[in-house]
Amino acid sequence: MIVKEIADGIYFMGAMHWDRRLFDELIPLPDGTSYNAYLIKDEKIALIDTVDPSKRDELLESLDEMNVQRIDYIVSHHTEQDHSGAIPDILEKYKEAKVIASKLGKELLKEHLLIPEEKIIAVEDGQNISLGKRSLQFISAPWVHWPETVLSYLREDKILFTCDLFGSHLATSRIYADENPRIYESAKRYYAEIMMPFRNKIKKYLERLEQMEIKMIAPSHGPIYRKPEDIFKAYENWVSDKVKKEVIVAYVSMHGSIEVMVRHFIKALEENGLPYKLFNLTVTDIGESAMALVDASTLVLATPTVLTGMHPLALYAFYLANALNPKTKFVSMIVSYGWGGKVIEQAKSMFKLKAELIEPVIARGYPKEKDFDALNALARKIAEKHKEKGIE
Ligand SMILES: Cc1cc2nc3c(=O)[nH]c(=O)nc-3n(C[C@H](O)[C@H](O)[C@H](O)COP(=O)(O)O)c2cc1C
Numbered sequence: 001m002i003v004k005e006i007a008d009g010i011y012f013m014g015a016m017h018w019d020r021r022l023f024d025e026l027i028p029l030p031d032g033t034s035y036n037a038y039l040i041k042d043e044k045i046a047l048i049d050t051v052d053p054s055k056r057d058e059l060l061e062s063l064d065e066m067n068v069q070r071i072d073y074i075v076s077h078h079t080e081q082d083h084s085g086a087i088p089d090i091l092e093k094y095k096e097a098k099v100i101a102s103k104l105g106k107e108l109l110k111e112h113l114l115i116p117e118e119k120i121i122a123v124e125d126g127q128n129i130s131l132g133k134r135s136l137q138f139i140s141a142p143w144v145h146w147p148e149t150v151l152s153y154l155r156e157d158k159i160l161f162t163c164d165l166f167g168s169h170l171a172t173s174r175i176y177a178d179e180n181p182r183i184y185e186s187a188k189r190y191y192a193e194i195m196m197p198f199r200n201k202i203k204k205y206l207e208r209l210e211q212m213e214i215k216m217i218a219p220s221h222g223p224i225y226r227k228p229e230d231i232f233k234a235y236e237n238w239v240s241d242k243v244k245k246e247v248i249v250a251y252v253s254m255h256g257s258i259e260v261m262v263r264h265f266i267k268a269l270e271e272n273g274l275p276y277k278l279f280n281l282t283v284t285d286i287g288e289s290a291m292a293l294v295d296a297s298t299l300v301l302a303t304p305t306v307l308t309g310m311h312p313l314a315l316y317a318f319y320l321a322n323a324l325n326p327k328t329k330f331v332s333m334i335v336s337y338g339w340g341g342k343v344i345e346q347a348k349s350m351f352k353l354k355a356e357l358i359e360p361v362i363a364r365g366y367p368k369e370k371d372f373d374a375l376n377a378l379a380r381k382i383a384e385k386h387k388e389k390g391i392e
């Protein structure tokens with residue numbers, strides 16, 4: 001665990017999980033992750049979040065090394081176990097400690113971590129808890145990304161503790177964002193995978209946070225921001241309705257027909273001045289494609305028909321794209337079949353995005369002249385739509 005004093009009496013306690021490669025059994029972690037707790041030493045001693053249960057010993061040992069004899073409060077911003085998982089261990093060791101959470105957080109802590117009711121103090125939005133010379137103010141922020149989430153603001157030091165919000169899955173010995181050159185890539189990936197479905201809520205929270213005087217943003221994954229305005233700006237851009245001219249082409253092909261169509265299609269995109277990103281779904285890291293969805297204008301999914309529906313990999317990608325709720329403006333498909341199927345009906349029944357559907361290209365077997373013409377027409381149509389909407 002990396003322990004560093006980030007302000008007078010305030011310590012970053014980050015458990016680096018360098019070799020974790022999957023989060024929530026879903027999200028690839030190319031750069032590992034960290035679970036950051038923070039310790040505030042005042043008249044009262046507060047521990048802000050804990051760590052994943054796999055790192056509990058590191059946290060307990062570090063508290064020993066820091067000679068922490070007493071903890072008064074454990075702030076639980078969010079009940080997900082990567083932050084709350086070691087609360088029972090802390091309570092076991094520091095008998096006098098009380099957990100602070102939102103009202104719903106209290107219920108979830110009882111359900112998920114079996115923490116007794118009397119150990120938990122529920123706080124309201126705007127409520128202050130004094131630590132002595134300093135006080136913590138709680139800011140209710142439901143749905144980033146669970147409904148119970150709160151943030152906390154150490155008023156005197158102007159540090160905002162944000163738990164998952166503004167986090168990044170990045171194990172690093174450099175605890176400040178400005179020391180990590182690729183930080184905005186990590187932060188964008190994190191936003192895409194965890195926060196994007198809640199972008200409209202985050203928009204409102206951003207407006208509120210930007211009114212506050214903040215010197216440091218201290219998330220519970222990844223590095224600390226000493227220049228809050230930079231990460232605010234990045235988030236403003238991601239949560240805004242503005243898209244960039246870019247076509248995501250995600251495809252799978254069993255015997256090459258879709259592959260030939262996709263190769264032709266990307267050439268047609270190029271001829272129409274449309275930048276694109278190509279993802280072969282058999283090898284793509286879903287985090288990469290989620291990141292592309294943060295601000296791309298267009299998604300084209302290309303799939304063969306398999307047992308009447310989409311290829312399962314295309315179905316998975318389509319399901320995720322819908323669930324992540326990106327701001328994509330246009331969606332279309334390229335479909336290959338042998339004798340019949342219901343790919344388009346299936347796609348329409350699943351489709352939840354606010355994007356405009358552009359007529360798909362459907363071809364039987366190996367693509368023929370008319371299919372290539374249809375692909376050219378699709379690329380032209382996408383280019384026209386961009387012009388109509390003024391997307392540059
Ligand atoms: C396992 C499997 C299942 C298939 N199921 C269907 C189907 O239900 N309906 C259909 O029209 N074609 C079906 N096909 C045919 C493919 O959709 C067709 O060959 C298509 O052109 C394959 O595209 P690809 O070469 O890009 O893989 C199936 C093919 C395979 C290998």
Ligand SMILES: [Fe+2]
Pocket residue numbers: 078080145164
């Ligand atoms: Fe979480």
Ligand SMILES: [Fe+2]
Pocket residue numbers: 080082083163164221
């Ligand atoms: Fe988390």
